[in-house]
Amino acid sequence: MTPGSYKLIIVDDEQPARERLEHLLEEIPDWDVVGSCGTGKEALALAQTLQPAALLLDIRMPGMSGIETARHIATLESPPAVVFTTAYDRYAMEAFDAQAVGYLLKPVRLERLRQALEQAARLSASQLRQVAIAGSENRSRRHIAARLGDQVRLIPLSDVLMFRADSKYVSVVQESGEDLIDESLKDLEEEFTESFVRVHRSVLVNAAQIESLDKQADNKYVVRLRGRSDTLPVSRRQVGDVKRYLRSGQRKTLD
Secondary structure, eight states: OOTTOEEEEEEOSOHHHHHHHHHHHTTOTTEEEEEEESSHHHHHHHHHHHOOSEEEEESOOSSSOHHHHHHHHTTSSSOOEEEEEEOOOHHHHHHHHHTTOOEEESSOOHHHHHHHHHTOOOOOHHHHHHHHHHHOSOOSOSEEEEEETTEEEEEEGGGEEEEEEETTEEEEEETTEEEEESOOHHHHHHHTTTTEEEEETTEEEEGGGEEEEEEOTTSOEEEEETTOSOEEEEOHHHHHHHHHHHHTTOOOOOO
């Protein structure tokens, strides 16, 4: 690595695209490619290990999209700057322009790449959330990012039993335990409205995990989750919503 240069990671599921970017970066002496990969999960792992100054991140990738990947990377203690590379058309780019998010249209040109790296900025969580809502083909994430010290662990959404709020904290509950996350229950409910249902002011449940909604002798309701002996109370104001939700079959399968 050249003294005084910046570390950079290239993320694209197509190897020729990665090779083209590496070739262009040979003409930009201040940046050194320290890693390249083809998936979002690999990108997060490399970002944690190598601590680059920036990522060149493709948006359209199988599995975890570039936008979801960037949202998880933004939760790192010292997140790198992100410049998206994309073949999206001009209309789709309005979402990025509105949030002042850096992007490069493919095929990437040397001068635009140089300018983008000079102007690279770290993206806020709110910027990435708004881009995901306005410009992504699928706004919902498939993973939840939990901070463990200075590291981030990805939890598949299909493994989540519920999100539970306690004071100013939110826990993501799985069979293996609980992790604190820095997100609000309201935002989680809006994002995962097709697959999670609120049963209480402080609890949002994975609908695919609900076995039954039971009325008790005191006219109060509880939900039972599959494979668990404990129950969750359902607040009076949420009973109607839970019934309608379950009756409608509005349960999106989580991959």
